[in-house]
Amino acid sequence: MKVPFNRVASVFAVPVLAGLLGCFAAMAQAGEVKEIRIAVPDLSAGAEHSGGGVVDVLRSQQLLEKAFAADGIKVQWNFFKGAGPVINEAFANGQVDFAYLGDLAAIIGKSNGLDTRLLSATGRGVKEYLGVVPGSGIKTLQDLKGKRVAVFRGTANQLSFDAALASQGLSEKDLKVINLDFNSAVAALAAKQIDATWGLSGLTSLQQRGLAELPLNTLDLNGAGSVQSVLVGAGGFVDAHPDVVAHLLKAQEQAVQWLTQERNKEAYVQLVAGLSSYPPAILHEDLKGLDVSVLFASQLDAPFLAKLQGSVDLAAQQRLIRKPFKVTDWVADKAL
Structure with a gap:
């Protein structure tokens, strides 16, 4: 899936596109769901796709595909080398329904007028x-x-x-x-x-x-600069199909439960190594000093929301966004 993108113009184009296309996206989302389109930054160094964390577990175990099979709903995974900026443009164009994003890309989209809902945490304290x-x-x-x-x-x-x-x-x-x-x-x-x-x-x-x-x-x-990652959904889709969102979050929780068990750490390392083309030793080193039960916890709890609010405030201070906002207003009701 190719999305044209100019990094400089994108920051200013997103609000305009969101306004022009929002009504059409809402109309499309109001009908019966035939397919769920999910966007992920592609972190792989090889031919396979990898988003790390819960994304790789969901795909390898086909958890979403199995969860929606009975309803005849297909799951389309879209991986973007252009990461968050390109995914925000795809949201603005009505081309994706959900996205797994790092904190800043999700924050920029929300600040620039994209109608998204915060649905879950997917990573906290990720090392850089x-x-x-x-x-x-x-x-x-x-x-x-x-x-x-x-x-x-x-x-x-x-x-x-x-x-x-x-x-x-x-x-x-x-x-x-x-x-x-x-x-x-x-x-x-x-x-x-x-x-x-x-x-x-x-x-x-x-x-x-x-x-x-x-x-x-x-x-x-002491953790300064560690990354938080999230799952966000298109506002029109989330509002029109709360049952689908709930079903997705329930299926995702199966992956989270697997990820947060220490006994599965080695299997997780081998999984991501195979998909990303990074040697397992690199992933072992990356997980050193981190508790997987904390790293991959999905709850939108008070500490996570506070950390995310700090990211919003810092982004505004550094002029990475124009309009700061309250994270608590961003959280979808069903997610809470």
């Missing part, structure tokens, strides 16, 4: 890493002043980095920030075209090949 060129001497975030640093703008990656910088009294203005997606940033770092990047566990693969050093991650910053 600082990757630097070997021998650069960069050991701390303070050492990044004036350096060329790649960050994937408009995604949770950017908000994570800004939160990490803020914890050390810094901001993007202190650096030379370059907008690159995850794979491009990894390639640029390996080629020494940049000084550093801020990203996910895939950076560990560069470290293992001697192409990068990872001097710190968000655990070293």
Whole structure:
């Protein structure tokens, strides 16, 4: 599924598209549901698709497909290399009904006028890493002043980095920030075209090949910059089909129950490794120091909503969004 996208124009186009297309999307959603369209940022480095976490478990165990088979409802998974910004555009165009997103992309969509509903947590305290060129001497975030640093703008990656910088009294203005997606940033770092990047566990693969050093991650910053991820739904669809939403959340909970059991950690690592083309050692390292029963908990509890509100407030402070909002107003009634 291809969606045309211009990163710069997208931020301003989303509210306009949402307004123009909202009535048509609502009309389409009011009828009988034949298909559920789900969007996911593609985190894979290979030919297969991977969204990590609950997404990979849902797909591998066909939980949603089985849950809706009796109703004749098909499940369509759409993976986007362009991650959150492209998915927000797809929402605006009425092309998806649900999306698994990192916090900033979901927040930007909501702030820019997309009618979405917050349905569940899907990840909390996800680690991000600082990757630097070997021998650069960069050991701390303070050492990044004036350096060329790649960050994937408009995604949770950017908000994570800004939160990490803020914890050390810094901001993007202190650096030379370059907008690159995850794979491009990894390639640029390996080629020494940049000084550093801020990203996910895939950076560990560069470290293992001697192409990068990872001097710190968000655990070293007492959690500053850790990422929260969520499931959101198109407002018109959620309001028109609460029974479908409830059925989806019930099926998702089966995956969550499997994920949050320590005895399944190794099976989960092997699953994601197979789909993402990352070595299992990288995923083991990424889960080190994290409690899976907390990491993958789906409840929209007070601590999670407070953390998400903090993300909204920081995004507004850093001018990543124009209009802050109350997270509690975003939560779908059924989700609560």
